[in-house]
Amino acid sequence: MRSELDRPVQRELTRLRVNGEEFELYLPVHKTLLEVLREDLKLTGTKHGCELGECGTCTVLVDGEPQLSCLLLPLQAEGRELTTVEGLAEGAALHPLQVAFAELGAAQCGYCTPGILLAAKALLVRDPRPSRDGIKEALAGNLCRCTGYVKIIEAVELASQRMAEA
Amino acid sequence: MPKVDGAPKVTGQAVYADDIDLPRMLHCKILRAQLPHARILSVDASAARRIPGVKAVITGQDLPIRFGILPVTQDEAALEGEKVRYVGDPVAAVAAVDEETAAAACDAIKVEYQELKPVMSIEEALKEAADEPIQAYTKRSDNVHRMVSYEFGDLAAGFARADHVREDVFFFQGSTHLPMEQHSAVATYAGGRVTLWSSTQVVHYVHRALSKVLELPMSRIRVIGAAHGGGFGGKTDPFAHEIVVAKLAMLTGRPVKCTLTREEVFYAHRGRHPVLMWVKTGVTRDGRITAMHFRSALDGGAYGSYGAASIFYTGTLQTVTYDIPAYKFEGARVFTNKAPCGPKRGHGTPQPRFAVELHLEKIAREIGLEPVELKRRNFVKPFSRAVNWLRITSCGLEECTEKVLAASGYADRQRQPGRGLGFAISAYMSGAGTAIYWNDMPHSEVQLKVDRTGVTLFCGAMDIGQGSDSVLAQIAAEELGLEPKDIHLVTADTDTTPIDLGSYSSRVTFMAGNAAVEAARRMRALLVAAVAQKMGVADLEEIDVADGRIGEFSFEEASVLAEEKFGALASAGSYKPPRIGGPFKGSGVGPSPAYSYSACVVEVTADARSGIVTVERVWIAHDIGRAINPLLVEGQVEGSVYMALGEALMEEQVYRQGLHKWPSMLEYKSPTFLETPEMHTFLVETDDPEGPYGAKEAGQGPLLPVIPAVNLAVQDALGIWIDEIPVTPEKVLRALEAKAKGEPPRFGPKVFPSVPYPEPIRVEPPDPGDLRVGDELEAAFPSSPRVR
Structure with missing residues (x-):
């Protein structure tokens, strides 16, 4: 059996700022930013093609720079400004x-x-x-x-x- | 005209299958074989079942009924219980509270195998099986899956008439679709009904497979096509994960989702068949083809998939590009211990297209004729019937050729080492003339509803990104005098939409389009009749339908008048292609109500030191019949060119010691933004008499000429023949080495293996001017199949 299931999952209280909104989440430390965006924040506009950092599909902006969310941990994104596709439009006005x-x-x-x-x-x-x-x-x-x-x-x-x- | 689904796709609002998240949803992982060929001795899932959070574990015993896309090859199991046939074959599945738990449970399942010798090449598959054949149902001692053999016209006489005869051997390596979206499916079970959302190209075929394997009537299953993240043929089969999540939902009473990992997508495959080809052609002194004999051997992987049809596609369409007065085709598909091959964009035809274009180029040079000239002398004629009975209607081959030759300056090009141009042509079907399983029902149906909500169009067609929703909206809007945005669409849902056979075979614009035209014209007739009555006009022709108005009334007012007069406003249309195939057994694969045509010139630079080939420019002309939406057609042409360039130069689904060599997007090389050449697209319109508004297909045909054109441009640049696809730097260097040593400047297969093809079915050719189809044709041959 996989060893990760044998030990307690370490969780951390994590604060994320996504598309100008603040979120406070209690997250397993190993969960990727991609998974947190899609599964915890329901921001499913961010897609995935490989989950290995090879295809660019899960690109989000971290402080304005394109980053692969499948290779980032939420803790690395604390205190940074995250932008997903849902944050591109200004209200109903498209970018x-x-x-x-x-x-x-x-x-x-x-x-x-x-x-x-x-x-x-x-x-x-x-x-x-x-x-x-x-x-x-x-x-x-x-x-x-x-x-x-x-x-x-x-x-x-x-x-x-x-x-x-x- | 922009796509109707543009806004949801640029805002992240489109809901793809993996975006679906339902209350109490469980996650599924599938345990897959890690051996290429082995008997399953036992499966012990007891430890997996004990893991907290695991809700269900199923194995082959739970889903014993076999399925497959073609009725003749029902050879797949959702979970294999007896043996595994490739690395990636599904063996067991788990539903658990999250993906990690499901994956851990898969690890905890103990499977005991007895290893068998894997078969990893066409040559090995043709020999007696070492341990046992991969599939027992062929009742053969080797691994040949199926073989076909046809002779149209008098081949011997054709070759006897030739002044020059040449033979060549070619190989086209397999490749995969690599859709950006990993396959995903979500199932629920409530009130005795299964509902499945899937990233499929064909909701109807998934519906059929679920019904068979789950032993539920189709009325108790609903399949909905989620927003689709790319198919290219790779999501046209029913898949194990779709059946597994439905079964797990039935067992647990909870929603279950399964999203394949990227590695699993490589195993799901159904991609381009690797094909070995031998071709022999006779020509007269002035380059007219007198006879052609074509042999193919397809590496099918472990299961049937569309393979029985793929064999035919490597042979049948040769005759709708070039006029071949006598033609013999022998095809065979073998089983190997690899992920199953199936339909990828161009299904079975890019391989022979590549072979025939190179082969004719070689013949032309041998007889001292300009290759383009030789090809042109043999172009098929519009409105003619080919030697194998395929009916050609509109054909813009000449116009397409003119366009790309003129734009590229092909004839006046300056020859310089390291830079070259290549030219090639192609044809493709606008939908298969026959359904996957025999039935006499329409291939596509459309329903329209008009009421105070406006116009809603219902159709089973699945928009996989090609824009079929947009085409349907445009057609309905055109007929009703509205804008596409005025048409609400409900598509690809087996409960709410009438049938369409799906997004494959380049059939949707042609078939669903024709059904939409019929449905919309019937609705228009109701509206016009009501308006005419109100206006006191006797001649319905006098009522104009345009710009949101019907006669004196707005569309809304007209719809109220019509609803008052007729009650609920509904109309329906359908399309079934005419029966076109010739009077012989096996004539069902290849006929299409219309063929699209393409011509292409590619310019490359090729570095003799590194062997690296760079595509600089592509000129492509496509006979679309009529472009209903030129922007979407251009998108299909450009996407086809791109996919062809990947296949021509780098993409390969290859194996090492029974394992996929590179099941990841990093190692499986595909072109990026940086490899994008300058593309010049020309649309040629020929107004096909059977297409909706004259339209033909665009999604697949334009891929076909690009691959041989790249290859011939390399020949032009370096004076070498790479008789294999892809043209990798290594092959270029090997051919240059041979050239330097004074050997034939070539890289490619040397021999075609001995294949035990059956005796050919001999078919008398038709009169080339006989364009009859359907009842008329069949009445002319009461004792068909007419076999001599």
Whole structure:
């Protein structure tokens, strides 16, 4: 039998700030941030493709930087500002990236979309008018099997253009 | 026109199967075989059952009824009780309060095995089995699963007429779909009914399999397609985990969820068959094909899956691209101790497409003809019938070829070492002409309801990301003079929607689309009749339906008038493809109401020192018939190109000592953003007479020409032949080494193994101008099957 079931699970009181909201949770220390977001906070917009840090699907923003939530423990995220796809829109108003992704068909099955949106958001904060190569570089850690990446690149360009013009 | 499901997908609101979280839900883990081939001597789950938090443990005894997607190969068990046939075969399952407890309980199950010698290659599978065959039901001493053999027209006469004959051997390695979403299913059992949410491409086939294995009538099962995280053919079979969670829900009375790990997704597989191919073709001096003889040997993995159909697909569609006056096809599928192969985008046709395109290129060069010219001379003609009786309707091969040749500057290219262009063509089905299991019912049905809520469309079609929901909404809106956003959709739910056979075989736009056109026109007729009566107009043609208005009235007002006149407003439409297949046994695989056509030019740079091939540009033209939604069609074309590039250059599902060599996304290499080339997509419209508004398929066909075009571009760049897929740097270097030594500049299989194919079924070819189908065709051949 697995040894982890033989010993008591260590739990810690953990405070997380997600999409501007504070949460206080009593969590097993080994539970990943991905699991906590999805299972404890019911923020199921964050998806998973491998749970091994290989596909980028579970990307969230930690203090604005894209991080793989499947490789983070909640304790590592304490005191940091977490953003998931649910935190992208301002109320009912979608983020320009969300609008562009929906408009250009950059989300086919949509499963990789939340992670890519967040990685793209971080990119546009860092570099509001990225080059095509800059977009490819920034998103290279996120796999997509539907789109061939073309419409995603175009959507990031469109959002960037609209945000610059706004 | 953006997709109707764009907003839920960009906000994280779309609910995929693993997002479903129900009160008291249990979590399921499946114990899988760690040996490739072994007899199960005993299974002891007593220790697992004693673990606190474990609510149920089931083994093969609990689910003894076998199932499978095809009626002829009901060879899978949800949990294997007697033997395991690949690493990953399911043996037992646990439902527990959380995943960790379920996993620990799986570890605690003791299975005693007697190891058998695994069979890991086509060549081994063709030999007498060492211990015992992988599947006993074939009643053979080797591991051959099935074989087929057909001869259309007079092959010997065709070859005798040829001025030049050439033979080649090719190999196409298997690959997997790698959907971003891991398969997941959730089941509940209440009031004597099972409800299952699943990430499936086909709710109907899951429904059938559940009914069979659980021994429940279909009326006591409801299957709902959850938001879908990618399929590409990989979620088209009914799977063990779907049956297991339903059984566990029935036993525990609680909801049960099972989400596969990424490693398990590699074992679920049903991906591209590895195929060995031999092809021999005769041509005249001016490059006209006189005869072709094609042999395939498919490595099927451990179970049937769609394999019996896959064999046919490696042979039958050769004739709908090139005009082949005499054609012999021999195909065989073998069992090996690997994860089962099945349908992946292009199902069984990318392999022969690659082989035939390279083979014709080699012939052209031997007879001193420009390869593109040789291919063009043999293109099939629109509205003709192929030697194996497949009926070709609209065909934009010439237009597609023109587009990509002109845009890429193919003819005037400057030849330079390390840079090359390759050209290839393809065809694909817009839905299979026959259902998976024999029945004479429609392949797709649509119902419409109009009331004070507006318009609701019901259809069993499953949107797997390709946009079938959007197409259905657009069609209904078009017919009713509304906008797609005005159409509410209820899809892929066996309780509330009429049947659609699912998202596979590139059938949804064509078949569900035609059903939607019929349903919407019937609804429109009701609305128009009511409005005409109110307006006192006799000629219904005078009532315009557009821009949210029907005649003088708004749509809402018109619907009130119609409801007053007719009562509840409901309409239905359905589609069944015409019977197209020729008058011979086995003619059911390959016929389609229409074929899409594609042509592609790929530009690569190839580094002779490292062997690394980089795709720089892709020009692809696709005969879509008519693009109902050009944005979605482009998305399908670009996604197909991408998936083809992965297969052409890097993706391989390979094994070492009975184990999958790289069941992880890091080691199984697939293209990233960085490998994305410049893509130029051209849509060619040919208005197919049978397609909805003239539309044909887009989801699979555009994958097909890309793989040989990449390969031929490498040939153009380095002067070497890689007669295998994928074209890896190692193979490029091996071929360059051979070239440097003065040996044939080639990497690839040398011989095709000896396969005990049966005597061919000999079929007389049709008159190429005979386009009759259905009753008309059958009446012409009262004594069919007409076998000579």
